[in-house]
Structures are given as structure tokens and as C-alpha cells.
Amino acid sequence: MLDYALRRLVMTFFVVVLIMTFLALLIQLVPGDPVRLVLGAKAPEELVQSVRHDMYLDKPVPAQVYYFFANALHGDLGVDFQSQRSVTSLIWTALPHTAILALASLALAGLLGVPLGVYAATHPGGWLDRVTAVATISLITMPAYVAGLLLLLVFSVHWSIMPATGTGNLSNPADYLKHLALPAIALAVTWIGYLARLVRTSMLEVLNERYIMAARSQGIRDRLVVYKYALRNAVIPTIAVVGVGLGTLLGGAIFVEVIFARAGLGMLIYNSIQTRNFPIVRGGVLVVALLFVAVNLLTDFVYHMVDPRIRVVS
Amino acid sequence: MSDPLLTVAGLEVVYHTDAGTLPALSDVCFEVREGQIVGVVGESGCGKSTLGAALLRLLSPNGEIVGGRVMFAGRDLASLSSGELRKVRGRGIATVFQDPLTSLNPTFTVGQQMIDAERAHGQGRESKDVLRRRAIDALTRVGIPDAARRIRNHPHEFSGGMRQRIMIAIALLHEPSLLIADEATSALDVTLEAQILKLLKEINASHGTAILLISHNLGVIAEVCERVVVMYAGRAVEEGDVYAIFDRPLHPYTRALLAAVPSPQHRGTTLAAIPGRVPSLLALPPGCKYADRCAHAVAVCFAREPASLARGGLRVRCFLYDDSLPAADKPRADWAKAPGRA
Ligand SMILES: Nc1ncnc2c1ncn2[C@@H]1O[C@H](COP(=O)(O)OP(=O)(O)OP(=O)(O)O)[C@@H](O)[C@H]1O
Ligand code: SF4
Ligand SMILES: [Mg+2]
Numbered sequence: 001m002l003d004y005a006l007r008r009l010v011m012t013f014f015v016v017v018l019i020m021t022f023l024a025l026l027i028q029l030v031p032g033d034p035v036r037l038v039l040g041a042k043a044p045e046e047l048v049q050s051v052r053h054d055m056y057l058d059k060p061v062p063a064q065v066y067y068f069f070a071n072a073l074h075g076d077l078g079v080d081f082q083s084q085r086s087v088t089s090l091i092w093t094a095l096p097h098t099a100i101l102a103l104a105s106l107a108l109a110g111l112l113g114v115p116l117g118v119y120a121a122t123h124p125g126g127w128l129d130r131v132t133a134v135a136t137i138s139l140i141t142m143p144a145y146v147a148g149l150l151l152l153l154v155f156s157v158h159w160s161i162m163p164a165t166g167t168g169n170l171s172n173p174a175d176y177l178k179h180l181a182l183p184a185i186a187l188a189v190t191w192i193g194y195l196a197r198l199v200r201t202s203m204l205e206v207l208n209e210r211y212i213m214a215a216r217s218q219g220i221r222d223r224l225v226v227y228k229y230a231l232r233n234a235v236i237p238t239i240a241v242v243g244v245g246l247g248t249l250l251g252g253a254i255f256v257e258v259i260f261a262r263a264g265l266g267m268l269i270y271n272s273i274q275t276r277n278f279p280i281v282r283g284g285v286l287v288v289a290l291l292f293v294a295v296n297l298l299t300d301f302v303y304h305m306v307d308p309r310i311r312v313v314s
Numbered sequence: 315m316s317d318p319l320l321t322v323a324g325l326e327v328v329y330h331t332d333a334g335t336l337p338a339l340s341d342v343c344f345e346v347r348e349g350q351i352v353g354v355v356g357e358s359g360c361g362k363s364t365l366g367a368a369l370l371r372l373l374s375p376n377g378e379i380v381g382g383r384v385m386f387a388g389r390d391l392a393s394l395s396s397g398e399l400r401k402v403r404g405r406g407i408a409t410v411f412q413d414p415l416t417s418l419n420p421t422f423t424v425g426q427q428m429i430d431a432e433r434a435h436g437q438g439r440e441s442k443d444v445l446r447r448r449a450i451d452a453l454t455r456v457g458i459p460d461a462a463r464r465i466r467n468h469p470h471e472f473s474g475g476m477r478q479r480i481m482i483a484i485a486l487l488h489e490p491s492l493l494i495a496d497e498a499t500s501a502l503d504v505t506l507e508a509q510i511l512k513l514l515k516e517i518n519a520s521h522g523t524a525i526l527l528i529s530h531n532l533g534v535i536a537e538v539c540e541r542v543v544v545m546y547a548g549r550a551v552e553e554g555d556v557y558a559i560f561d562r563p564l565h566p567y568t569r570a571l572l573a574a575v576p577s578p579q580h581r582g583t584t585l586a587a588i589p590g591r592v593p594s595l596l597a598l599p600p601g602c603k604y605a606d607r608c609a610h611a612v613a614v615c616f617a618r619e620p621a622s623l624a625r626g627g628l629r630v631r632c633f634l635y636d637d638s639l640p641a642a643d644k645p646r647a648d649w650a651k652a653p654g655r656a
């Protein structure tokens with residue numbers, strides 16, 4: 001296990017180095033002078049020069065890469081072209097909102113998807129199984145932004161019972177939750193269906209296993225057999241899928257934030273792309289990438305912890 | 315004599331498969347009395363495990379009991395609610411399944427699984443420590459060394475033989491009145507097999523636990539069983555006292571099985587190869603299922619299925635013993651041309 005963890009960490013380290021190098025070089029791809037592009041043709045030359053200097057653009061390319069790494073290690077991702085605020089502080093303000101959105105939809109997906117899958121598996125062919133089969137397929141194929149637009153149309157425009165846009169303030173939890181509800185549901189919709197399907201399939205397989213029959217033969221209560229003995233084994237293969245999918249979830253969160261004009265990393269990156277605010281785009285994408293890598297690392301370890309068989313093999 | 319502990323009457327089981335409906339058991343009848351050890355023997359695929367699973371209504375989801383009755387301790391198991399059936403499982407009738415490698419849940423420790431099995435029939439008052447103690451004792455009894463430490467291990471950390479013994483320990487936790495042991499010793503080497511058989515006999519003697527011992531090993535059956543059911547293609551073709559059947563087998567199939575065993579006490583013998591093949595359950599011939607391989611077969615054997623006939627203390631399913639047939643139509647008991655001992 002330790003050996004495996006070490007190998008995995010080394011691999012992750014190289015992935016992060018690669019991503020950062022790529023991001024440091026990204027500005028080279030912008031045609032013309034990126035600073036001039038943002039500040040406009042009329043900006044005074046001294047200002048342009050000083051911004052170029054702050055961004056190390058007056059240095060040779062390898063030095064640019066070096067400074068990006070060195071500063072990032074100290075938590076310095078540059079400054080916003082416009083407000084001159086540090087990118088790190090902008091990201092720190094946005095990040096909690098994205099994290100809350102992602103976690104809320106994941107929780108929603110787990111709380112609804114898993115029981116739905118278990119129920120469908122324990123009552124195969126029943127009416128709920130058939131309804132969920134149709135519903136889940138439509139849910140799986142619905143992208144978060146379509147779900148988001150539909151929810152907006154129904155709850156905010158037609159019935160006007162939910163706020164259409166905005167974030168609310170964390171100091172007013174009730175209002176914050178109200179603003180969170182629709183985006184979280186929009187993001188979770190695909191996952192409810194996906195999880196339900198995954199759990200159903202692996203649950204049906206596990207319920208056929210000899211150890212389930214053996215547990216029943218010992219007179220162990222059905223609820224214990226299904227929710228303890230079968231579910232743990234059925235969930236193991238889904239953990240890996242959910243882990244990989246968390247990355248997709250982060251991506252979806254960006255779309256959803258834009259649709260609902262909700263504060264967060266996605267909104268931050270989106271706005272900065274509009275204004276060609278390069279340091280923020282670079283910093284934002286880096287943080288999203290780091291999150292992605294961290295989540296994958298974490299799922300891998302969780303997966304190894306839950307399944308004792310893998311623990312030994314690796 | 316009192317009522318039997320277990321009465322199986324006319325049991326019919328099918329499996330629904332993509333290739334069609336597969337009749338796995340057909341009109342199976344036998345009894346197990348309190349404290350008796352009854353063997354079930356037959357070639358692979360004849361329905362032994364299906365029989366064991368059907369008794370507790372634990373067939374795989376595509377299996378279905380389509381006829382017959384299973385009476386246990388005076389109650390028809392089909393009439394029980396699922397809650398009542400659960401109480402019979404593990405306490406009235408305990409089962410050790412054929413496949414010891416997959417009978418334990420891979421994601422929980424052996425101790426956790428044993429404690430759950432104990433709690434299934436407990437009042438919920440015993441502390442975890444008491445339950446763990448009892449589990450350790452149960453493991454020690456079936457010969458698991460260092461049980462107090464091993465109880466914290468996961469199933470994959472045990473050998474196949476060890477897992478088999480753990481399953482037996484779990485089955486014996488509640489001192490059931492009937493233990494179904496499906497090939498309980500087949501994963502073990504000869505020494506361990508002897509130990510487990512000794513253990514089963516001890517349990518039988520000390521607690522009066524009746525045992526339904528499923529095996530393809532005639533030696534094992536001869537050693538521990540009082541009665542035996544010989545199965546062929548989902549039918550009980552012969553049933554009776556072990557000594558009587560080993561001495562004077564009636565059914566041609568039983569005779570062929572015994573042909574390879576030098577003496578009833580011979581140990582470690584598996585079923586001999588009998589010329590010909592077991593018919594596919596999906597395309598069973600209309601008559602006697604053994605007719606294709608039987609040296610005595612005559613026209614009537616191919617035309618219809620023989621009924622199960624009482625003959626002395628035995629039951630046998632063969633036209634050789636059907637006195638209602640005109641002598642001219644009857645197969646002849648000319649043992650010289652059949653495989654087997656005269
Ligand atoms: N779940 C199932 N679906 C379809 N057919 C099955 C199923 N389980 C068993 N069978 C078939 O039913 C027949 C009886 O199987 P069973 O396992 O009871 O035989 P067995 O006598 O225990 O054999 P063995 O000695 O190999 O354990 C076989 O032909 C088998 O292929
Ligand atoms: S009924 Fe006929 S074919 Fe079947 S075992 Fe008896 S003699 Fe052989
Ligand atoms: Mg079997």
C-alpha cells in the first residue's frame with residue numbers, strides 16, 4: 001500500500017509540473033502583445049511596459065516559466081490586469097462557492113441515486129424500476145446546462161418561486177441555500193441517473209453472489225444483507241467512476257455558474273476570458289486542474305481502502 | 315416412530331434460462347429423521363446443490379420451485395412468511411454451500427460476518443465481546459489455529475480449506491436441528507476431510523443435529539451416512555439404507571456407480587466414469603432418463619418414465635421392479651451383461 005501510494009504521488013507530481021509548464025507557456029500562443037490587447041491601443045506605453053515587467057514578459061521564455069513556478073509555490077499567481085488585486089485572493093473568494101456547488105450536487109446525487117439504484121435492483125421489473133430506467137436514461141443524456149435552463153424556465157420564470165441568478169451571501173444561509181438549490185439540482189441531474197444506473201447494475205450482480213445467498217441462509221435480516229453486505233461490494237466499482245466523474249462535475253459546475261450568474265471559479269474564468277485577463281485565466285485553470293488531480297488521487301486511495309482485496313494485490 | 319424432521323415430497327424445480335426452461339429437479343421424495351445423517355450422491359449436474367438450495371428457498375433468482383412440498387418440523391416451508399422463513403434459516407436448518415471460496419463476503423472480516431450471523435437469531439442483548447468470544451470458540455472447534463487473532467482477518471487471507479471450516483463453524487453457531495452440507499469436504503485434503511467428517515459425526519452425536527450430506531464421493535457417504543439418496547438427471551432414482559444399497563443396489567445406475575468402488579469402506583473414491591453421457595436437461599428423453607446408458611433398457615424404458623416404487627425398505631425408480639408390467643414387456647434383470655457386481 002505504501003509503495004503504491006508513493007508511486008502514485010510521484011506520478012501526480014509530474015502531472016502537476018507538466019500542467020504548470022503548459023500554463024506558463026500558454027501566453028506565448030496569444031497572437032501579438034497580450035498586454036496591449038487588454039489595455040487597448042490608447043494605453044500609455046509606460047503603463048504597458050510596467051505591466052509587461054510585472055508579468056515577466058520582458059524576460060526570456062525559460063525565465064518566465066521559472067518565475068511562474070517560483071511564485072506559484074509561494075501562493076503568488078500574479079495580479080489582475082484591471083483591479084490590480086492578487087489572483088490568489090480572487091480565487092480564494094470564488095473557490096468556496098464552486099466547492100459548495102460541487103459537493104452539494106454530489107451529495108444530492110448520492111442521496112438520491114444510490115437508494116434509487118438499490119431499490120431498482122431489489123425490485124427488478126417493478127414499476128419503479130421501469131420508471132427509473134426511462135428517467136435515468138433521459139437524465140444521463142441531459143447536459144447540466146440544458147437542465148439548468150429548464151429549471152430556470154420552470155421555477156424562476158414560470159412560477160417565480162426561485163431566484164434566477166446570483167449567489168446570495170454565506171452570512172444569510174437560508175438565502176444562500178435558495179440560490180444554491182437550482183444550480184445544484186441542474187448539476188446533479190445527470191449524476192442521479194448515472195449513479196442509479198451504476199448502482200443498479202453492480203447491485204444486481206452482487207445480489208447473485210454466493211456470499212449473499214450464504215448470508216441469507218444464516219438468517220441474516222434482508223435489510224442488513226442488502227444495505228450492508230451487498231451495497232458495500234456494489235459501491236466499490238462505482239467509487240472509481242464517481243472519482244473520474246468528479247472532474248466532469250467540476251467542468252459542469254463552470255457551465256452552471258455561468259448560466260445562473262453564480263459566483264465561483266467558473267464564473268471567474270469565464271469573465272476573465274471575456275476581458276482577456278490572462279493572469280486570472282491562468283491561475284483559475286491551474287486551480288481547477290489541481291483540484292481535478294487531487295480528487296483523482298483521493299478516490300484512488302479511498303478505493304484501495306474500501307476493497308481489502310486490492311489492498312493486498314498492489 | 316415420530317414424524318420425520320424433514321419431508322420432501324414431489325419436489326420440482328426449474329431454472330429459467332435463455333435456452334429454455336431447464337427442469338433441474340423432478341418429483342424428488344425423501345425424508346430425514348431427527349438425528350439422522352442422510353447422503354445425497356450423484357454425478358455432477360444431477361441437481362444435488364439445487365436440492366440443497368431449494369429446501370431453504372435460496373435458489374438463484376432464475377430458479378423456481380414449481381411443485382411439491384418441503385415439510386420441516388411439522389411446518390410446510392412454502393406457507394411461512396419471509397420473516398418466519400428467516401428464523402428457520404441458520405437456526406432450524408443451516409447450510410454450508412458447495413463453494414467455500416465465494417461463500418464469505420470479501421469486504422468484511424470473518425469476525426464481523428460471524429457476529430452478524432450470531433445476531434441474526436439473538437435477542438440483541440449480548441455484548442459484542444460475548445459474541446466475539448463465541449465466534450472464536452466456534453472457529454477453534456473446527457480447528458482454526460490462533461482463532462482470536464485470525465478473526466480480524468478478511469476471507470482472502472485464509473486458504474480454501476480454512477474458509478470451508480469457517481463456513482461450517484458459522485453453520486453450527488446456532489446448533490441447528492438440520493445441517494445441509496454441500497460437498498463440505500471436497501476442497502480439503504484427506505487428513506482434513508477425515509477431521510471434518512469426524513467433527514460432523516461428533517456434532518451429530520452430541521447435539522442430535524441431523525445432516526444432509528451432499529457428496530459425489532461414495533466413500534464419504536458410506537463412512538458417515540445412515541441413508542442415501544442416489545440422484546440422476548434431477549430424479550431420486552434410489553433411496554434407502556446405506557448398507558442395504560451398498561450390499562444389494564437395485565437401480566442399474568446405482569450398480570454402475572458402485573462398480574468402481576472395491577468395497578463400501580473404501581475411502582477417497584469419486585464416482586466412476588459410466589459409459590455414455592448424462593442427457594442434457596434441456597432435451598431430456600421422454601422415458602427413463604438413464605435408458606441411453608442402461609444395459610437393461612427395453613422398449614418401455616424409452617416410452618415412459620418409471621415411477622418411484624417401494625421395495626423392501628428402499629425406493630427405486632426402474633421398470634425392473636415394476637410388477638404391474640406384463641412379463642414380456644419388462645426389462646430382464648440379467649446382471650451379467652450390465653456393469654456392476656452381481
Ligand atoms: N442458476 C442456474 N441457472 C441455470 N441452470 C442452472 C443454474 N444452477 C444450476 N443449473 C443447472 O442445473 C443442473 C443442476 O445443477 P446443480 O448445481 O444442482 O448440480 P450438482 O449436482 O450440484 O452438480 P455438482 O456436483 O457439479 O455440484 C445443472 O445442469 C446445472 O447446469
Ligand atoms: S427403467 Fe429401464 S432404462 Fe431405466 S434404469 Fe430401469 S431398466 Fe434401465
Ligand atoms: Mg453441486
